[in-house]
Amino acid sequence: MLEGEGKMIRVENLTKVFTSGGIFSKNTIVAVDGVDFEIKKSEILALVGESGSGKSTIGKMMLKLLKPSGGQILLNDKDIYKIKNNKEFYSKVQGIFQDPYSSFNPIFKVDRIFKLIKQSFKKEVSSSEWEGRVEEVLKKVGLNVGDVLNKYIHQLSGGQLQRLLIARALLMDVDVLIADEITSMLDASTRVDVLEALLSLKEIGASILFITHDLSQAYYMSDKIVVLYKGSVVESGSIEKVFSNPMHPYTRMLLDSIPQLDRKWEEDRISVEDFDKSRAAWKEGLCKYIDRCPLADLNCVRPKLKLVEEDHYVACVKM
């Protein structure tokens, strides 16, 4: 095997259970329920689903910000929770989140932020070489060196800050980047620049988890997709296959709901959530999507992911 070929991040049977309540009444919520996927080198995997489906929880667990209740996360075949040296871990895995203003220290200027990365992670690089590298990556993400280096965070726009975070990941030469809704606070005109910058990170060989609720963006960016519903994977595989031939009723409904620029919505197909029948259904061991699914009946026992064609998995007993 060539060096670097096997580098990837893999998630196996990942589970997270949150408990709430006190001594007398204890509620448990299964936020992530046995999720598997892997992201290879230079691959972007889109993780999509509605709010509360567990997307961000998965992202946080992969960043070691939240401990899984079960399953494991393997970075180059090594359990990330067994990597005791956090500095070593975070030099390989980084995250970018929705609100860029809260990701930076507001009392530092941008050049200081880049110097701190050198001090913490790249001590071996000489200062002059580092400055050259900083300039190079800023250019790569479409930022003008003079426009950003001497500025405080509040003097920059959201789009510029998100690109700075990507530049930071480029400088650190990360293996894995978790991008959690990184464009949802941005305007359409700046959103594209951030997406392009993210693609430059893919070029250098990073594995990217692209968490989004915007399916058009997911399709634009990604190679693979995982569709989550209430913590479980309902459909996954190559993004071309899932988008051209969606099999799960939930994926179909999601794709139907995308507001497109050349086709109007079919107005008779509205899906709205109702009261919490779902939780009861879940306890009875039935499919979690049963309360909203047009095809559902009582034979819909909790389905397992099945291969339907090459590189395309669906979890639905009706398939």
Add this chain to the structure above:
Amino acid sequence: MVEIKGLKIYYKTLRGDAKALDDVTFTINDREILGIAGESGCGKSTLGNSLILLKPPMKYVSGEVRLNGERLPIDNTVEMRKYRYKKISLIPQYAMDALNPTRKIGGIIKDLVGQHRVKYEEIEGRLHERLRMVKLSKDILNMYPFELSGGMKQRLVLVISTLLNPDLLIADEVTSALDVSSQKAVSLMFKEFRDEKIVNSIVFITHDIAVLYQIADRIAIMYAGKVVEIGPTEEIMKNPLHPYTKALIKSLPNAGIRHTHQKLEGIPGHPPNLINPPEGCRFKDRCPFASDECLNEPPLVEVEPGRYVACWKVKGR
């Protein structure tokens, strides 16, 4: 019908007035959904808010707004009370998070209509019927707001804000915080409320042009406090005329486009400072077609029947 003529609304700041809405003129027709789109800071929310309440540092400078021929006293917060909620209703951004968490939903509605001297019993039948329209059970009146999901709350807010059958409903970013499936349901319910004549006209403010394409009859594009283009939805989307509209539509990823096939383009630069906006066209610094004539401000003129554009470069003027 609502006519807005030469409306100027500024924000007072220590460094001078920010000209958030500068000489805006257009009409909202009867039975119409008018979509307003633009980037953050373009004045779209200011426009919606100014028709309801001028909260300082917002101030009225000039211009007028007429509702069915009657001049609205938008510069007089006390006089406006007669119109608010009854004739013009606003769903502000994040309205769904503004429901009192300590009151049951029925109680919130009772308080609200009471403020406008309407008895709850009078509108109770109507309330139940409307809840049915948005597919909510009337049991929610006995629940607290936090027991509902975002989509359910937004549907509830739609019902509450239209209980007195206003002429004009202004909806500010009502679908932005929702998932695609709820976004579709909520948007189509707004359309249904218009079709069922519960409200006469709707102004639908959003940054998401794709949603406007689905439900709006006409679209107005705003940039830096100005309306730069307005026209029928289909024509704006298929054949945008203003360079800003063109760039904006080009920057949107549509389902079915991959980066390996087609690269999207952003708009370089950023919107001007509204305290000292540049002379002439406000888009000229980011515009690939800009020339000397753009140093003069282009007026919004009708270039085809029903299509208005503010750009010197658009043919047909």
